[in-house]
Amino acid sequence: MGAIEVAGLTKSYGETKAVDAVGFEVAEGEFFGILGPNGAGKTTTLEMIEGLRRPDAGEVRVLGEQPWPRNPALLPRMGVQLQASSFFERLTAREQLATFGALYGVRPAKVDEWIERVGLVDKASTRVEALSGGQMQRLSIACALVHEPDIVFLDEPTAALDPQARRNLWDLLDGLNDSGRTVVLTTHYMDEAEALCDRVAIMDQGRILQLDSPAALVRGLDAATRITVLPESMPREDAERLDGVESVEQTTDGLVLATRAPAAVLTELAARGALDGVRVHAGTLEDVFLATTGREYRA
Structure with a gap:
């Protein structure tokens, strides 16, 4: 059984078919990427797998469970970083992360560990509204990972990060995957997908057009x-x-x-x-x- 099993997944908005009968599997411990231009259906696909959006048709199983309707048994086992994150106002970065961690019974020492791992030690006492876009992105990722889930969903995790911060985050994500976690991400950075992903799915107009390892896809191009x-x-x-x-x-x-x-x-x-x-x-x-x-x- 794979960590994620998707078959015939479909979602329409009026006449627009955002996701059109998509199917794939992600193995446990795999680092899987979904690539595509703007409007390809990447985020909608991810949200249906995460249980945040109801599919019009198709089947989804995550760690053997159905994510929709919202499945309380799955929530502690998943970590989700959304493309646009909202935080509680007037909390510091550390308080924000501690609040997320408290929902899962995370110890304060673990909160401090994740503040350090995402490079926000010097901003731990800064209110979230005063953080830069890149710092908020790193805090969002820490919130998705603080309870150390079995499977992690990251929607464009390195957007707004400078090159050094991107590389540091790559090391962090690679380490998560090496520890046995399944990681699924969408990204616009081809070098990121090439460096991190075991396999990638290329989407456009709601369909998966190619799916294989980056090396196999490059070989098949005959460029x-x-x-x-x-x-x-x-x-x-x-x-x-x-x-x-x-x-x-x-x-x-x-x-x-x-x-x-x-x-x-x-x-x-x-x-x-x-x-x-x-x-x-x-x-x-x-x-x-x-x-x-x-x-x-x-x-």
Whole structure:
């Protein structure tokens, strides 16, 4: 039995089908990501799995239980960080976390431990309304984790965090997963999903279009490798005549050579003494995402 089992999950708002017969399983201890452009149905899917929203159709089981109608047996075993969190006014960060922890009988020492783990020690006595957006995000994550649930749902957990805070949070989430917890997150950061997730589902228009490990999805894309050489290394005409080069693009960084035979092209560049400053960019999860969902901007 998986930690999460979803079959035929559907939710409509008027004529708009936000989630359209979605199905997947998440194994116990797995780090599972849901990716998609704005309006793809990620958050609605997560909210139905969490028991916050009633499905129109389909089945959901979390840790062997049905989350809807609200299931009191499941609540202590789940941790939920919402995309937009609300806090009690006029409480300090520590008081806020202690209030959440008290609902689950968490000891004060555990509250202090989580304040430290999310990097809010120097803000523990600051009222929540005076916290920055990134600090409120970290407090929200601590509230979802303070009772150490079996399964954690995180909806864009690193939004509004600076790069250093994002990396620190990655280490925290990776440690949670290593300790045996199941983690499910939605994110817009492809590097985040690639670094953390065992498998990812790419959603668009309410459907899951691809589902596999990040590495398998990248392999399946068969994307060309892009090799950037300095502008002074060789004329564009010479680059276009290299064996294995499919196309050449002039950019501000230099010539970008697209190839599916990178070893042969690099050998040719070495023979011409043109390896100084070379950069090699293989296919990434972002390439898979754009190839699957398109490049059109979604507001």
